[in-house]
Amino acid sequence: MMVAKLVIGILSIVLSLVIMLQSCAVGISNALAEEGGTSGSTGFFVALLFIVAGIIGIAARSSKGGAIATTIFYVLAGIFAFSNVGTYSDLIVWGVLALIFALVFFISIFTQNYPKKTKSIQE
Numbered sequence: 001m002m003v004a005k006l007v008i009g010i011l012s013i014v015l016s017l018v019i020m021l022q023s024c025a026v027g028i029s030n031a032l033a034e035e036g037g038t039s040g041s042t043g044f045f046v047a048l049l050f051i052v053a054g055i056i057g058i059a060a061r062s063s064k065g066g067a068i069a070t071t072i073f074y075v076l077a078g079i080f081a082f083s084n085v086g087t088y089s090d091l092i093v094w095g096v097l098a099l100i101f102a103l104v105f106f107i108s109i110f111t112q113n114y115p116k117k118t119k120s121i122q123e
Contacts, residue, residue, distance in 0.1 A: 001112045005061040005070075008101050012054030019047035019094055026088040039086030046094055049077035053098075057105065067109045074102035 020043075027040025053073035060066020081095030 001108045002061050004104060005057055005067070005108060008104060009054040009057035009061070009070075012050045012057065012101065015094075015097070016047040016050035016054065019043055019050060019090075022090055023047060023088065030087060035087070037086045037088075039084050039088035039091060042080055042084040042086075043088050043091055043094075046077050046081045046091065046098070049073050049080065050094075050098070053077065053101070062114065064109060064112075064114045067105050067112070071102050071105040071109070074098045074105065078102065 023040045023043025023046075025040075026037075026043060030037040030040055053070050056066055056073065057070040060069070075098070078095045078098040081091045081098060085091050
């Protein structure tokens with residue numbers, strides 16, 4: 001499960017660059033068309049959440065707290081992606097992918113064997 005978490009973290013960071021590029025393009029097209037759409041800004045925020053979740057997923061792939069935090073960030077990315085699709089219809093794809101990543105990290109909370117904390121006795 002740790003390898004899957006590492007791969008998802010790296011994939012998330014790479015995909016965040018794609019999401020960011022697309023959201024900037026949508027933001028520019030919304031501004032030129034003067035539609036007043038905000039889906040480009042939402043896409044940028046989703047990309048930031050993907051970066052944060054990817055970094056936490058890589059750095060804390062062997063801790064239960066890291067898996068919980070990463071799950072929360074991916075769920076937030078999914079919620080934001082579905083909340084404001086507008087002219088940026090690819091947000092649906094990124095939202096589904098974020099929820100799939102969240103499901104993998106959620107399952108790892110219960111199935112992965114995490115190292116036990118040891119108590120040290122100082123005399």
